[in-house]
Amino acid sequence: MVTLKMLKPYYIKTEKNFVRIILAYQYFSVVMKNKVFQFIPVESNEIRLNRRTEKIENIDAVFAFQNGKDIVNVPMVKLITLPEFLEQIHEIGKPYYFNTARNPAEKETKDNYSAVIAEIEIQNTLRLIDKALDERNEQDFHELALLLKTIRDET
Numbered sequence: 833m834v835t836l837k838m839l840k841p842y843y844i845k846t847e848k849n850f851v852r853i854i855l856a857y858q859y860f861s862v863v864m865k866n867k868v869f870q871f872i873p874v875e876s877n878e879i880r881l882n883r884r885t886e887k888i889e890n891i892d893a894v895f896a897f898q899n900g901k902d903i904v905n906v907p908m909v910k911l912i913t914l915p916e917f918l919e920q921i922h923e924i925g926k927p928y929y930f931n932t933a934r935n936p937a938e939k940e941t942k943d944n945y946s947a948v949i950a951e952i953e954i955q956n957t958l959r960l961i962d963k964a965l966d967e968r969n970e971q972d973f974h975e976l977a978l979l980l981k982t983i984r985d986e987t
Contacts, residue, residue, distance in 0.1 A: 833864070834862050834863070834906060834910060834914065835862065835863045835864075835914065835916075836862055836863075836914055836916045836917050836920070837861040837868055838859070838860065839859070839917065839921070839924075840860070841853045841924055842854045842855055842859050844924065844928070846883075849882060849883055849884065850880050850881060850882060850883060850889065851880070851881040851925045851928040851929075852878050852879070853880075853921065853924055854877060854878050855871055855873065855879070855895075856871075856873065857870065857871065858870060861897070862897055862906065864897075864904060869898060869899045869902075869904055870898055870899070871896070872896050872897065872898045872903070874896035874903075875893070875896050876895055876908075878890070878893075879893070879921060881921070881922075881925040881928075883929055883930050884930050884931070886922065886925065886929050886931075888908065888912060888921065890908065891912065892907075892908065893907070893908040894906070894908070895907075895908070895911070950983070950986075953983050954983055954984065957976055957979055957980045957983060960972070960976050961973060961977065964976055
């Protein structure tokens with residue numbers, strides 16, 4: 833049985849669609865048969881997360897671990913069965929995911945703020961239109977009317 837002892841990224845590289853968690857010596861270790869095995873970058877040395885789906889992309893990766901002269905290869909498929917492994921990976925990747933609102937309450941709050949801001953933008957534009965009418969400023973009136981139409985089309 834494999835258990836996770838430590839998992840810290842050596843560094844994190846963000847790309848357009850992926851977060852790459854680069855691993856190195858002494859930052860990643862597991863316990864097997866009551867022995868601590870340290871990660872060695874022989875085969876794979878990174879965990880690649882999709883920033884949109886938040887899933888591990890390189891599930892075919894195989895990681896090598898060493899304890900003295902013993903070297904054990906552990907496939908990613910085995911590691912993702914460990915709840916603590918997945919929790920730590922997603923905690924590391926969380927700041928880099930596109931959708932940072934993880935729970936429904938956060939998403940609802942963001943949506944409410946967006947609705948309030950959109951309403952305030954409409955009210956401010958209406959006030960500026962009234963001001964342009966009072967000042968008989970035809971150019972500002974037309975520009976603001978187009979702006980108001982655009983704002984309403986977006987909401």
